[in-house]
Amino acid sequence: MVKELTEACPSTPHGWARQQRHPWLLAMLSASVVLAVLLAAGMGAVRVPIWSLAHQLIGGGSLSTDQRIILFTIRLPRIVASLLVGSALSVSGLLFQGLFRNPLADPYVIGSSGGAVLGASIGVFLLPPISVAGFGTTAMLAFTGALCSITLVYWLARVDGRTPVVALLLAGFAVSTMLSYSSYFLEVLDRDFGTGMRILASWLHGTIVQPTWPQLAIVTAMLVIGLAGSVPLARNLNTLALGEEYATHLGLSVQQTRVAVIVVGSILTAAAVALGGLISFVGLIVPHMLRMVLGPDHVRLLPATALAGALFLLIADTVARTAIAPAELPVGVLTALIGGPFFLYLLRKTKQGVMS
Amino acid sequence: MKPLIEFAHVDFAYGERTILKDLDATVYENQCIAVVGPNGAGKTTLLRLAAGTLTPARGEVYLKSRDLRFLKQRKIAKSVAFVPQNVEVPFSFTVEQFVEQGRTPFLTMFSGPSTVDYEAMRRAMELTDTWSLRSRVFNQLSGGERQRVKIALGLAQQPQLLLLDEPMQHLDIGRQFEMIDLIQLLLHQGIAIVASMHDLALIEGTFSSVWLVSPGEPMQQGTPEEIMRPEILEIAFNCLPHHRPRLLERMRDRMEHAS
Numbered sequence: 001m002v003k004e005l006t007e008a009c010p011s012t013p014h015g016w017a018r019q020q021r022h023p024w025l026l027a028m029l030s031a032s033v034v035l036a037v038l039l040a041a042g043m044g045a046v047r048v049p050i051w052s053l054a055h056q057l058i059g060g061g062s063l064s065t066d067q068r069i070i071l072f073t074i075r076l077p078r079i080v081a082s083l084l085v086g087s088a089l090s091v092s093g094l095l096f097q098g099l100f101r102n103p104l105a106d107p108y109v110i111g112s113s114g115g116a117v118l119g120a121s122i123g124v125f126l127l128p129p130i131s132v133a134g135f136g137t138t139a140m141l142a143f144t145g146a147l148c149s150i151t152l153v154y155w156l157a158r159v160d161g162r163t164p165v166v167a168l169l170l171a172g173f174a175v176s177t178m179l180s181y182s183s184y185f186l187e188v189l190d191r192d193f194g195t196g197m198r199i200l201a202s203w204l205h206g207t208i209v210q211p212t213w214p215q216l217a218i219v220t221a222m223l224v225i226g227l228a229g230s231v232p233l234a235r236n237l238n239t240l241a242l243g244e245e246y247a248t249h250l251g252l253s254v255q256q257t258r259v260a261v262i263v264v265g266s267i268l269t270a271a272a273v274a275l276g277g278l279i280s281f282v283g284l285i286v287p288h289m290l291r292m293v294l295g296p297d298h299v300r301l302l303p304a305t306a307l308a309g310a311l312f313l314l315i316a317d318t319v320a321r322t323a324i325a326p327a328e329l330p331v332g333v334l335t336a337l338i339g340g341p342f343f344l345y346l347l348r349k350t351k352q353g354v355m356s
Numbered sequence: 357m358k359p360l361i362e363f364a365h366v367d368f369a370y371g372e373r374t375i376l377k378d379l380d381a382t383v384y385e386n387q388c389i390a391v392v393g394p395n396g397a398g399k400t401t402l403l404r405l406a407a408g409t410l411t412p413a414r415g416e417v418y419l420k421s422r423d424l425r426f427l428k429q430r431k432i433a434k435s436v437a438f439v440p441q442n443v444e445v446p447f448s449f450t451v452e453q454f455v456e457q458g459r460t461p462f463l464t465m466f467s468g469p470s471t472v473d474y475e476a477m478r479r480a481m482e483l484t485d486t487w488s489l490r491s492r493v494f495n496q497l498s499g500g501e502r503q504r505v506k507i508a509l510g511l512a513q514q515p516q517l518l519l520l521d522e523p524m525q526h527l528d529i530g531r532q533f534e535m536i537d538l539i540q541l542l543l544h545q546g547i548a549i550v551a552s553m554h555d556l557a558l559i560e561g562t563f564s565s566v567w568l569v570s571p572g573e574p575m576q577q578g579t580p581e582e583i584m585r586p587e588i589l590e591i592a593f594n595c596l597p598h599h600r601p602r603l604l605e606r607m608r609d610r611m612e613h614a615s
Contacts, residue, residue: 251430
């Protein structure tokens with residue numbers, strides 16, 4: 001049966017499934033992001049109609065001074081922040097899932113966000129985060145915190161070169177709880193009950209606080225570095241999915257890949273935490289949804305994840321700030337409410353051994 | 357015949373436990389070798405040493421007269437393909453995406469697979485009769501299909517030597533014969549094969565030589581006729597017909613101690 005095939009290769013009914021890429025998905029996601037930005041900018045206590053907004057953005061000027069101030073100092077920074085945070089969280093989730101070879105890894109679940117919050121909190125108590133240097137320090141410390149905690153969890157959760165689900169979840173839970181509550185401990189040390197405490201509280205709830213443009217510039221730079229770093233790693237993660245020994249045999253430098261993923265993932269986690277604090281499950285939901293459409297190829301998933309993550313968190317944050325106006329819901333509460341059940345559903349599927 | 361892999365005085369141990377001692381053997385081009393021996397005797401270890409993923413404690417392994425230790429794994433993977441016994445893929449990769457990984461040693465950091473790579477993948481899939489499976493999910497394949505797809509990944513590396521770790525395991529008799537056919541086909545294509553084998557009945561007729569590893573003994577090599585003889589195998593596998601099997605003996609001892 002096998003022998004007959006050597007002489008005459010059968011003519012192919014269809015070509016490579018691989019070549020059926022999904023450019024329409026990326027185009028659709030980009031268009032949705034633009035549309036969502038326009039809609040979100042219009043929503044809030046002061047309504048700004050979408051057409052005058054679009055007009056303003058392409059150079060005309062049909063907005064009143066009040067509208068312009070609200071738009072450029074309040075709404076747009078917040079919108080940009082949620083795009084950055086969503087994108088960073090989703091891509092770091094994708095990277096960590098590849099590293100742990102486990103679709104349940106998420107920067108929040110595995111304690112990387114917790115480490116970043118602790119690092120950032122130390123930063124806040126050292127220097128006021130409003131200044132550029134202060135925010136830069138905070139972001140650097142968040143990165144250090146994320147790096148340390150993920151390294152710790154990785155070391156704890158690995159059994160014979162594999163990361164069993166239970167070990168990963170338990171190690172992540174223990175480390176992240178420890179770290180988040182250490183951040184509370186810092187609160188006690190704060191003598192002047194000042195801004196530090198308020199910022200810390202908002203981080204632990206996962207609120208995107210009103211950012212300034214210089215802060216956004218720093219986080220944008222971090223996101224760009226993180227995304228650029230992820231591009232060469234995507235293919236390596238596909239190879240790593242076969243297991244360490246197999247990947248090593250195929251010529252992948254497993255150790256180098258691991259370190260690179262941990263560093264890049266931590267930059268992205270730190271970027272997200274510096275603006276939004278502990279926002280859970282975004283890094284889990286977004287890559288998983290896309291995997292259902294695009295399959296598990298990390299090369300294909302990466303750009304789509306970056307875009308869909310931005311879109312997802314923008315929608316979530318807009319809902320969070322408008323749903324119960326004039327009060328505001330921390331977006332972290334919202335993602336936890338959606339993500340929690342989703343996580344449990346995934347866990348159950350994993351238990352049945354049907355992973356996607 | 358040119359030598360592909362040479363083992364020269366190779367010792368290997370996992371911690372205190374010596375697996376291979378003073379191994380001297382050569383795999384030549386176009387050879388088809390079955391590695392047999394009891395569990396834990398070092399069949400897989402031997403394959404891994406040949407693939408360069410394990411390094412001997414003493415002695416050298418040469419690939420085409422070059423010491424494996426000084427070759428990059430990427431380079432080795434272009435000549436030698438190792439097909440592991442079990443592969444666990446945590447995501448639902450399609451067969452095509454799975455086989456694509458065989459091109460890893462040929463790709464640089466930023467370049468995706470080119471036409472040349474797709475051609476190699478396609479040929480590998482056609483040889484193993486897995487082309488029609490290419491859009492199926494690897495984890496949902498049957499045991500026999502999975503085995504063939506794993507070999508397709510190895511063939512996508514365009515190797516001169518294919519190392520198969522227990523290729524017959526978990527296959528029903530029909531699939532086993534298909535695998536034998538496939539092995540003969542690959543030999544025909546000029547690919548040398550070293551396979552660790554559990555089922556001794558499948559060796560004769562296909563494999564040109566047999567390497568018999570047994571713990572604590574030097575490896576014996578020869579043609580199937582020379583090695584596959586009761587007096588040799590009984591000692592190697594420790595199942596002499598006139599002896600009580602050791603397991604029973606030990607169990608009886610233990611029960612006597614307990615009472």
